[in-house]
């Protein structure tokens with residue numbers, strides 16, 4: 001590893017940076033422990049100490065050290081910088097720094113930069129009615145919570161894309177580095193364009209420990225660690241030590257060298273000269289966990305060990321010795337030299353800090369909505385499949401969407417604010433038209449066989465759903481737009497990342513100073529019903545169940561039944577802010593049910609009666625409801641069968657494109673009023689509902705509706721394999737024949753009258769079974785079925 005040389009700080013600069021670091025550490029300890037007496041004007045007494053001591057000290061002095069030194073670089077170079085801290089549990093550190101630089105008080109005027117504000121800063125931390133212990137949405141300057149470890153590096157890269165003037169400093173916890181998402185995110189070096197993108201400076205915080213264990217990377221040799229980092233495309237710089245003055249000089253020298261190096265890489269690439277992939281600098285910071293904290297407790301070492309992770313003096317309120325140790329610890333930072341009589345930072349502590357938006361807590365990139373430019377969106381109607389009558393045309397919905405996305409991409413190219421993300425599936429998901437206007441980002445070696453790879457490509461493809469998700473989150477939270485297309489089954493890989501993003505949005509929406517950011521758009525395709533070639537492992541529609549656990553304010557789920565409705569949904573999602581939009585759509589040829597005007601109207605309603613498929617004259621005997629492209633097909637085929645076999649039966653077909661319409665209006669902003677729901681679904685007629693995913697979700701959404709007792713849902717019940725498309729629906733009892741049987745079983749009086757019809761449906765299913773086993777494909781009457789108008 002490289003070790004920088006030189007001692008760039010003169011005596012005054014060294015004193016200032018060290019004083020700043022001590023102040024940040026003092027303020028961090030104060031937040032964890034103190035209820036009162038913030039300036040230690042009197043000796044600490046138990047009543048000054050919080051009754052519940054909550055927070056994380058161990059990572060904090062390292063985060064504070066880096067903040068101070070990054071500030072020095074920012075001030076010297078007028079460098080726009082964003083600070084992403086993987087160990088987000090170091091919340092007290094970030095809050096201390098934004099208080100010192102003044103941004104906290106600008107956002108929260110009552111946390112003023114004086115003694116009363118300091119008291120409030122301390123009291124509110126991890127306190128009911130106050131702020132969380134982590135770097136949360138409430139923290140100015142943050143785009144990364146860091147509570148769930150693993151996503152810092154992907155977020156940092158997402159923020160850096162298309163921000164050529166920005167450097168994102170990213171602290172990676174050495175424990176965090178053991179996670180899968182973090183491990184794979186190192187590969188982002190092969191996707192970052194030194195010309196059009198900013199830079200990411202990863203800082204591996206090798207404090208040696210996690211909660212109660214050593215970390216893997218701290219217990220391998222420097223040779224192995226160096227080789228690992230080099231293998232990821234980095235030039236590692238080592239900053240190691242436990243003597244503050246020495247570390248200050250070394251860190252300052254290292255950052256000077258590194259920022260020169262980043263400038264050189266960018267300058268050469270931007271001048272059009274360099275085409276080799278650069279080896280980006282990164283830092284290995286090996287300093288003690290809980291540095292400057294209590295050396296030991298009860299004869300056991302604390303500083304420099306895992307015991308420093310959380311609250312190093314857990315009984316400070318009740319144990320006189322620990323209370324004394326806390327006072328000694330805090331006084332050791334010499335607060336009387338750091339804060340004036342009013343409790344404000346003394347001028348020499350802060351007069352060298354960056355000003356205005358160069359302060360990391362005030363970076364507009366960390367409140368990305370400020371920078372958001374709405375997308376230029378061509379009229380989606382121009383991309384629609386022309387159709388004169390329902391079901392007469394066939395289209396691959398996502399391919400139609402691809403044509404629209406190509407032009408959306410082209411229209412926004414000048415603004416460099418839109419990217420598509422996916423784990424190697426853009427082409428497979430039929431969105432390949434975008435390659436007519438942009439390429440796939442790629443900085444590694446290329447071979448003649450490669451297609452569409454480009455240094456400045458706007459399609460981000462890496463076979464890591466985690467990295468795609470993390471990149472996209474970072475891109476959105478810094479104010480840009482994106483779409484993540486993924487196989488439906490494998491989006492589950494990022495269930496937990498979705499959770500964290502939805503939580504972020506939920507909180508951010510309540511903060512008036514946080515501006516809305518573009519929504520996180522998922523296009524889930526290659527879905528459960530048409531994974532007939534990949535089989536059971538690829539069949540899982542459960543992501544929808546997962547997302548609807550989150551706050552209704554944030555979640556939208558769309559199941560467009562055809563290509564034209566998909567266009568309308570996509571247009572809507574790309575305009576929206578602060579949501580997670582989940583869109584599930586097929587990529588296989590499928591009927592186009594609605595012309596584009598009807599599609600737009602249907603999407604605006606979210607659900608509605610398809611009169612052209614109904615014969616109920618306003619008083620149905622049964623409602624056939626459907627949500628999702630394949631369930632819609634089976635439902636219409638069932639309606640067709642009923643019309644032929646039971647012409648007197650009043651059948652109403654209701655399609656649901658916006659799943660959240662099913663919930664009561666009291667539960668979701670899109671929820672139908674009870675009156676509207678009852679008008680569509682009746683209060684007393686059987687409803688046979690064919691649904692794209694697991695059937696119980698429909699019950700969960702509708703259990704309060706008057707007609708819930710008559711609701712019978714068919715959906716995916718975890719039956720699947722490599723088989724024909726129709727066999728998939730048969731295996732799950734959602735096929736047209738079974739839907740007809742369900743109607744006969746549930747409409748009063750029909751069981752007897754229609755016994756012969758029912759029997760013929762059973763026979764059809766048997767015939768299907770034998771046919772596919774003989775010929776390996778579906779019955780012609782199923783395969784070639786089309787809707788014909790009554």
Ligand SMILES: Cc1ncc(C[n+]2csc(CCOP(=O)(O)OP(=O)(O)O)c2C)c(N)n1
Pocket residue numbers: 058059087089147148149150172173174175176177179205207208209210211215289309
């Ligand atoms: C994904 C995930 N798993 C487990 C935890 C629980 N946890 C919180 S902090 C921590 C240790 C973190 O160690 P490290 O990344 O080295 O951070 P630092 O030493 O800087 O505190 C763990 C395991 C978590 N927050 N996230």
Ligand SMILES: [Mg+2]
Pocket residue numbers: 173174175205206207208209210215289
């Ligand atoms: Mg650690």
